[in-house]
Amino acid sequence: MQALKRGNSRLAVDTITVAVTAENALSLLAPYDIILDCTDNAPTRYLLSDTAVTLGKPLVSGAAQKYDGQLCTYNLGPDGPCYRCLFPSPPPRESMASCEETGVLGAVTGIIGNMQALEAIKIITGLHDGKPSLLLFSALGSPCFRSIKLRSRKPSCTACGSKAYDRSIMLGTDYIQFCGGVHPDWEQQGLTIGDASHRINVNDFKGILNSGRPINLLDVRPKTEFGICQLPSSINIPLKQFLMNPKEYLPSDPQIETYIVCRLGNDSQIAAETLRRVEGVGAVKDIIGGLKAWSRHVDTAFPIY
Amino acid sequence: MASISIKVEFSGGLELLFSNERLHRLTIASIVPIDNHTPKSEEIIEGETKLVDVTFLIHYLRDNLLKERVELFMENNTVRPGILVLINDTDWELEGEGEYVLKDGDDIVFISTLHGG
Numbered sequence: 084m085q086a087l088k089r090g091n092s093r094l095a096v097d098t099i100t101v102a103v104t105a106e107n108a109l110s111l112l113a114p115y116d117i118i119l120d121c122t123d124n125a126p127t128r129y130l131l132s133d134t135a136v137t138l139g140k141p142l143v144s145g146a147a148q149k150y151d152g153q154l155c156t157y158n159l160g161p162d163g164p165c166y167r168c169l170f171p172s173p174p175p176r177e178s179m180a181s182c183e184e185t186g187v188l189g190a191v192t193g194i195i196g197n198m199q200a201l202e203a204i205k206i207i208t209g210l211h212d213g214k215p216s217l218l219l220f221s222a223l224g225s226p227c228f229r230s231i232k233l234r235s236r237k238p239s240c241t242a243c244g245s246k247a248y249d250r251s252i253m254l255g256t257d258y259i260q261f262c263g264g265v266h267p268d269w270e271q272q273g274l275t276i277g278d279a280s281h282r283i284n285v286n287d288f289k290g291i292l293n294s295g296r297p298i299n300l301l302d303v304r305p306k307t308e309f310g311i312c313q314l315p316s317s318i319n320i321p322l323k324q325f326l327m328n329p330k331e332y333l334p335s336d337p338q339i340e341t342y343i344v345c346r347l348g349n350d351s352q353i354a355a356e357t358l359r360r361v362e363g364v365g366a367v368k369d370i371i372g373g374l375k376a377w378s379r380h381v382d383t384a385f386p387i388y
Numbered sequence: 389m390a391s392i393s394i395k396v397e398f399s400g401g402l403e404l405l406f407s408n409e410r411l412h413r414l415t416i417a418s419i420v421p422i423d424n425h426t427p428k429s430e431e432i433i434e435g436e437t438k439l440v441d442v443t444f445l446i447h448y449l450r451d452n453l454l455k456e457r458v459e460l461f462m463e464n465n466t467v468r469p470g471i472l473v474l475i476n477d478t479d480w481e482l483e484g485e486g487e488y489v490l491k492d493g494d495d496i497v498f499i500s501t502l503h504g505g
Contacts, residue, residue: 125503148504151400169479170501171469174401175460187504217472217479219399219499224410231474234481 103127105258108134117203120144121196125173126258132157132166133256136243141206142166145199147187152195152220155233156202156211158243163215168237168244173262191222273348274372281355283368285376288342299334299341301325303354308346312374312386322350329358337365346388348373390418392440392492396449400500402471407455416490420444424465426451442473443486445496472499 084096103111112118112134120131120142128144135142135158142157144166158165198218205211215233238245259265276282283291291298292314302309302317309319320332322345334341341358345351351369358367370377378385396412403410421427422436424447438444443466450462460468466486467473473480474497475488490496 123504125501128501128503146502146504148401148502151502153400153502166501169472173503174470174500185504221399221410229477232478232482234479237481 103130105130105256109137112140113138116140117206118142119199119203120146121199125262128166129173129256129261130258133242136165143199143202143206145195147192147195149185150188150191150222152191154195154198154202154218154220156206156215159206159211159215160213162235163213164234164236165240165243167242168234168240169217171241175263188222191220194220269347269349270372270375273352274376276371277352281359281368282352282371283342284371285379285381288370288377289381291340291342297339299332299339301332301341301343301354303343303345303350308388311388314344314374314377317344322354325354326357329354330361333358333361333364337363340366340368342368342370344370344377345373347375391415392418392490392494394445394490394493395495396445397495397497398499399497400502402461402498402500405455405457405461406449406453412453414448416440416445416448418490424448439489441486441490442475442480442488442496445490446486467498470500472501473497474499 084098087094087096099111101107101111108130118131118135118138118140120128122128122131128146131144132142139158141159141163142165144153144155144157146153155166155169157163157168198220202211215235217231217233219229219231220227236243298316300314300317302313302319303322303325304319305321306319309321313319318332325332332341341355341364343351343354343358345354348369348371351373355367355369358364372379374385375387378387393413393415396414398406398410398412406412417427418440419433419437420440421433422438424444426448427433446462446467447465450458454461461471462468473485475483476495477497480486480488
């Protein structure tokens with residue numbers, strides 16, 4: 084906010100530090116002329132779209148993930164489409180990874196954020212042509228930008244269409260359920276203790292490494308992540324490759340124990356479970372909480388990424 | 389038999405269903421079965437035919453290029469509702485949706501909504 088004030092001392096900035104919900108969205112956003120969606124999850128995107136429709140305000144929506152960005156102004160003018168006109172239902176839960184999981188290039192968010200600001204300025208100053216369009220950005224694409232001509236408002240839309248008489252979609256919607264439920268906390272799930280004969284915590288595992296007895300240590304993360312950091316003597320077999328033929332990665336001596344590690348302790352459980360189903364397999368354990376737990380409890384110099 | 393060449397692109401995460409390749413260049417027959425199945429041979433099509441349209445293309449992609457998880461791409465004989473289809477940079481709804489007849493050189497984009505920020 085101070086940076087904004089330095090740029091223009093006459094700005095009036097209201098800071099509201101509460102989470103937007105179906106209960107408070109209308110009252111929070113009613114005083115403003117334009118809504119900008121800079122959020123990072125599908126439930127909030129649907130909520131903001133429905134709010135914009137109910138309040139009759141334009142919604143400038145920017146999204147970015149990995150190398151891609153999308154920018155669209157919804158509910159603009161008398162017949163601009165809303166988010167639901169274009170995407171009546173959210174992508175399946177399993178295909179929606181968060182930015183934290185897949186990453187996003189900082190420059191991509193910068194480009195989309197700037198374009199979003201520009202779009203808002205055009206609307207405020209009356210320089211916008213009022214035509215609905217969707218801008219797609221792909222850092223790796225050629226060309227990087229493409230502008231798509233969009234349909235007008237969809238008469239059958241459940242939020243803004245002619246059949247949405249009562250405009251009460253917000254009251255009856257559980258946005259999180261609509262988008263497939265709560266986002267799983269992978270770190271927490273990776274830390275579930277589980278069956279003691281199947282899982283081992285990082286401190287006990289450290290003891291095994293220190294004892295110097297031979298073990299078979301498999302790291303099932305993708306190759307790039309293995310390249311960032313790895314435990315000594317670990318062998319990298321990315322999960323996909325591992326699942327195709329798990330037997331191949333068993334030690335020749337069945338007395339040697341197999342330990343499996345990954346980043347947070349989820350993929351390693353899948354790998355260990357698969358391996359245990361192989362006939363004649365010796366002891367197989369996965370490391371609880373993965374390398375993140377290792378870094379937290381055993382070796383604080385080990386990189387967290 | 390005559391065929392046409394088109395460009396098919398996947399974006400917004402959909403490329404993950406298609407061997408993680410965003411861009412696919414396809415050559416497909418210009419006359420296709422009306423029930424949208426991919427004929428075994430281009431020469432002999434049994435039963436009724438139609439000019440190749442976007443609905444056929446969707447079935448063709450499912451049967452020939454889709455690597456996993458059909459339900460993430462199709463529902464009720466069309467793309468699932470969360471997928472937007474663009475025909476030469478225009479929302480397919482303005483072009484007749486699935487009934488749009490493909491022409492040589494057309495650029496068809498399948499895009500899923502991004503929600504990250």
